[in-house]
Amino acid sequence: MTPQWDPEKPIYLQLYQQVVTRILDGYIKEGEALPSVRKVAAEYQLNPMTISKAYQMLQDEEVVEKQRGKGLFVMPGAQVLMLDRERESFLSHQWPAVLQQIVRLKLSPEELLTSSMEG
Amino acid sequence: MTPQWDPEKPIYLQLYQQVVTRILDGYIKEGEALPSVRKVAAEYQLNPMTISKAYQMLQDEEVVEKQRGKGLFVMPGAQVLMLDRERESFLSHQWPAVLQQIVRLKLSPEELLTSSMEG
DNA sequence: ATTAGTGTTATACATCACCAGTACACCATA
DNA sequence: TATGGTGTACTGGTGATGTATAACACTAAT
Numbered sequence: 001m002t003p004q005w006d007p008e009k010p011i012y013l014q015l016y017q018q019v020v021t022r023i024l025d026g027y028i029k030e031g032e033a034l035p036s037v038r039k040v041a042a043e044y045q046l047n048p049m050t051i052s053k054a055y056q057m058l059q060d061e062e063v064v065e066k067q068r069g070k071g072l073f074v075m076p077g078a079q080v081l082m083l084d085r086e087r088e089s090f091l092s093h094q095w096p097a098v099l100q101q102i103v104r105l106k107l108s109p110e111e112l113l114t115s116s117m118e119g
Numbered sequence: 120m121t122p123q124w125d126p127e128k129p130i131y132l133q134l135y136q137q138v139v140t141r142i143l144d145g146y147i148k149e150g151e152a153l154p155s156v157r158k159v160a161a162e163y164q165l166n167p168m169t170i171s172k173a174y175q176m177l178q179d180e181e182v183v184e185k186q187r188g189k190g191l192f193v194m195p196g197a198q199v200l201m202l203d204r205e206r207e208s209f210l211s212h213q214w215p216a217v218l219q220q221i222v223r224l225k226l227s228p229e230e231l232l233t234s235s236m237e238g
Numbered sequence: 239a240t241t242a243g244t245g246t247t248a249t250a251c252a253t254c255a256c257c258a259g260t261a262c263a264c265c266a267t268a
Numbered sequence: 269t270a271t272g273g274t275g276t277a278c279t280g281g282t283g284a285t286g287t288a289t290a291a292c293a294c295t296a297a298t
Contacts, residue, residue: 010256024223037275047258052276069265069274087224095231098217104143105206112214113228129286156245166288171245188244188295 011046015054023063023079024086030079034064034072061085130165134173142182142198143205149198153183153191180204 041048058064160167177183
């Protein structure tokens with residue numbers, strides 16, 4: 001599988017999001033290693049640095065831990081940690097903005113939430 | 120009032136959004152002229168080009184009409200037109216993404232409606 | 239005709255983001 | 269010691285982006 005990169009967004013960010021999603025959804029479990037920089041680079045035809053940049057973000061967020069010479073490993077508790085962080089971020093930043101937009105457009109938050117969740 | 124520009128986003132986009140909001144909220148009425156490029160430039164200490172770029176977007180969207188030598192005027196029906204467009208855009212693009220995020224984070228409608236409305 | 243007001247074009251410049259190539263430091267294994 | 273596996277620091281190119289400067293075309297009023 002060679003993903004179609006969205007030209008609008010930087011590849012390293014898309015890679016980052018991809019890993020985040022996979023951890024959140026449990027495809028990569030805690031204690032497991034991330035696929036190596038060079039492996040991903042070869043598979044996706046990218047420069048190792050690009051992957052490294054994405055992986056660097058995960059280290060900065062302490063979601064992943066480096067073991068020298070061995071690779072990057074998902075830290076224990078990473079899944080819950082990330083879920084909490086994403087929720088916090090969503091509730092305090094994105095959602096208020098969206099809500100304001102909804103009000104500005106004279107749409108009903110209740111309708112949007114209830115009607116859409118069923119489908 | 121000298122607005123604090125968000126360094127993250129280009130000024131011309133913030134100007135554009137500002138005008139859009141003012142038209143939507145009825146502060147600038149249909150048939151009225153936009154403040155001139157040079158006037159805004161002087162007031163905000165910006166280059167005329169920066170304002171022109173924002174105004175250009177409004178012309179491209181046919182929200183505003185140029186009268187040579189006189190200025191830019193809000194077109195009749197602009198307010199309703201923009202409301203419709205923004206709604207359409209919101210419902211077909213932003214909202215689906217937000218909804219997906221909500222599901223992914225396992226957030227409940229009740230939580231979203233109650234928590235944020237108070238602040 | 240002159241002056242002052244509109245927006246715009248054309249040009250150029252500084253900055254930055256993204257990404258590639260190379261070389262390095264480290265570890266594990268034999 | 270040699271080899272092959274990790275991630276990364278450094279450098280630099282390329283392209284896009286945001287803004288600045290100056291000159292242009294038009295209208296309106298004097």
